[in-house]
Amino acid sequence: MSRSLGSALPPRLIPLLDGEDLASKADLVFLLLTQDAVGFPRPAMLSVGEVLARGPSTLQLALYASSSTTANLRRSGKVTLALAAGGKGYYVMATARELAVMDPDLAGLAAFDATVDDVLEDGEAIAEVVSGFTMRLGADAERTVALWETTIRALRSLP
8 A cells, every 4th residue: 555755755765776786786677657549558667877966846857858768758747667676665745857968978868857746656565665667778788887877967967
């Protein structure tokens, strides 16, 4: 059963989304849910190199500019980020606005500033959520993490 925690990220989520030490979090995958033009929820998988907590009430997202997720977000401005941490599931519901992207490190990407509207914590005393989606980077893991670090640095430079 889920319960509302209000409009700020709980402290246990901040270290997952702070953009620090990305190599140690490279296996984490977050689900980003938008609504398509006909009303269906559409999930997209994000890495730690595509989302940044700028504080307890603000997230920044770097998404492929031409993706359906970006089109959905541009249309509705509503997004939910789903993740697992500390034995619970979390759904971060936010309202997003697109930011102007001038930084060449964000070429091909759309950047969004998302204000947290509500955070739901989901879990039961009889069962612990032990993980969400995870991934394993391939042979070019160092290059991927370096790209993520560049993207996070560029997100940090946005207003």
